[in-house]
Amino acid sequence: MRISQLFTKTSKSAPADEVAKNAQLLIRAGYVYKVMAGVYAYTPLGLRVLENIKQVVREEMNVVNGQELIMTNLQPKETWQTTGRWDDDVVDVWFKTQLKDETEIGLAWSHEEAIMEMMQQFVKSYKDLPTSVYQFQTKLRNELRAKSGIMRGREFVMKDMYSLHASADDLDTYYNSVIEAYKRVYARLGLGDDTYVTFASGGAFTKFSHEFQTICDAGEDILYVHREKNIAVNEEVLEDAIAELGIDRNELEKVKSAEVGNIFNFGSEKSEQMNITVTSKKGQQQPIYLASYGIGITRVMGVIVEKFADEKGIVWPESVAPAKVYLVRIGGEASIAKADELYADLKTAGIEVLYDDRDERPGAKFADAELMGIPYRVTVSDRLLESDSYEYTVRSSGETQILTREQLHDIIN
Numbered sequence: 164m165r166i167s168q169l170f171t172k173t174s175k176s177a178p179a180d181e182v183a184k185n186a187q188l189l190i191r192a193g194y195v196y197k198v199m200a201g202v203y204a205y206t207p208l209g210l211r212v213l214e215n216i217k218q219v220v221r222e223e224m225n226v227v228n229g230q231e232l233i234m235t236n237l238q239p240k241e242t243w244q245t246t247g248r249w250d251d252d253v254v255d256v257w258f259k260t261q262l263k264d265e266t267e268i269g270l271a272w273s274h275e276e277a278i279m280e281m282m283q284q285f286v287k288s289y290k291d292l293p294t295s296v297y298q299f300q301t302k303l304r305n306e307l308r309a310k311s312g313i314m315r316g317r318e319f320v321m322k323d324m325y326s327l328h329a330s331a332d333d334l335d336t337y338y339n340s341v342i343e344a345y346k347r348v349y350a351r352l353g354l355g356d357d358t359y360v361t362f363a364s365g366g367a368f369t370k371f372s373h374e375f376q377t378i379c380d381a382g383e384d385i386l387y388v389h390r391e392k393n394i395a396v397n398e399e400v401l402e403d404a405i406a407e408l409g410i411d412r413n414e415l416e417k418v419k420s421a422e423v424g425n426i427f428n429f430g431s432e433k434s435e436q437m438n439i440t441v442t443s444k445k446g447q448q449q450p451i452y453l454a455s456y457g458i459g460i461t462r463v464m465g466v467i468v469e470k471f472a473d474e475k476g477i478v479w480p481e482s483v484a485p486a487k488v489y490l491v492r493i494g495g496e497a498s499i500a501k502a503d504e505l506y507a508d509l510k511t512a513g514i515e516v517l518y519d520d521r522d523e524r525p526g527a528k529f530a531d532a533e534l535m536g537i538p539y540r541v542t543v544s545d546r547l548l549e550s551d552s553y554e555y556t557v558r559s560s561g562e563t564q565i566l567t568r569e570q571l572h573d574i575i576n
């Protein structure tokens with residue numbers, strides 16, 4: 164992608180009302196556009212990052228046999244009434260509206276009930292189970308406070324997966340396989356070292372639910388972690404969990420964290436409330452066991468920015484970066500020709516490149532490369548041309564090398 168053709172431009176400042184570092188940097192670098200508090204649009208560059216995160220998640224959900232679909236944003240009130248979750252006292256983030264004929268509907272904040280309702284059309288017998296479906300969907304929630312940038316949206320992208328089972332045991336086995344899949348997701352996104360499977364307040368069926376929490380100063384949660392034992396507990400269940408796990412409170416470190424994922428065992432509760440059953444082996448009607456598994460796609464993007472950014476700007480891990488290489492062209496005709504050629508070569512090799520082909524000062528180009536956080540910067544200049552070499556700089560470390568064309572290709576591929 165040629166920077167001269169991008170409609171977005173970098174800027175030195177973010178909107179005055181934006182207090183979150185992640186959003187400030189993402190706005191300045193041209194990844195997101197702020198519409199209002201908690202509501203952000205994603206530019207072509209921002210969309211690339213989101214798609215990269217989604218692809219990592221998609222691959223791992225496919226490993227656990229998830230089938231991708233898309234549910235709707237408009238939801239009938241009746242879908243949620245049977246379980247009591249239409250009630251604003253039970254779910255306090257509903258956006259509700261009306262059709263022209265005054266039928267009340269809700270805008271999707273989650274999909275457990277909607278999935279169960281759809282599934283009853285297809286799942287009739289224990290033989291149709293287990294089954295697992297997931298989607299990437301824009302969730303709408305009327306959050307009270309939205310001051311954490313894209314980490315807390317009123318409109319945000321979530322991956323939500325739902326698994327349906329014929330027995331509690333079968334659900335447990337699957338649930339554990341999803342925990343492993345989630346660990347792979349966060350590791351691939353560069354968050355593995357600081358992300359903990361966390362004991363949080365109860366599922367419908369179990370004493371604790373599991374959250375995936377990433378240690379992050381900009382997070383809204385408080386976590387108690389035991390790094391060596393790899394245990395983490397959400398503050399909200401601390402006393403309970405300490406008793407249950409038999410751990411010493413003094414050995415736990417208190418940190419701020421962001422909930423990047425949540426998995427929840429509903430047991431047979433939804434099935435019973437909604438009166439949705441399947442035929443069992445013995446030919447009787449039996450309940451369905453349900454679990455749901457969320458990942459905050461846009462929140463993860465914000466957490467990555469918060470954790471890796473430095474004083475110069477964003478630092479993307481390679482797995483999510485909108486491009487692998489930021490190609491800077493400095494100088495006259497010969498440099499232009501050489502940079503054009505390298506751009507074409509890298510593209511042919513399947514490498515995503517942001518080509519800074521603007522007639523800007525070198526300093527401005529370097530500053531933009533750093534603000535935008537592209538992992539590797541390659542510079543072509545008149546001076547380097549004389550020795551037929553390229554300057555190569557790693558964004559995360561700042562380390563710079565002068566390389567021959569061959570060395571450059573080896574290091575980038």
Ligand code: ATP
Nearest residue numbers: 306314315316319321422423424425457458459462
């Ligand atoms: P929180 O406690 O942060 O409000 P939640 O318990 O409401 O989260 P879930 O309903 O379990 O979250 O949603 C699944 C995942 O979606 C969360 O783990 C989080 O990563 C993400 N998420 C939830 N609310 C938001 C939001 N307002 N903006 C961005 N991501 C969110």
Ligand code: MG
Nearest residue numbers: 256304306315
């Ligand atoms: Mg919430």
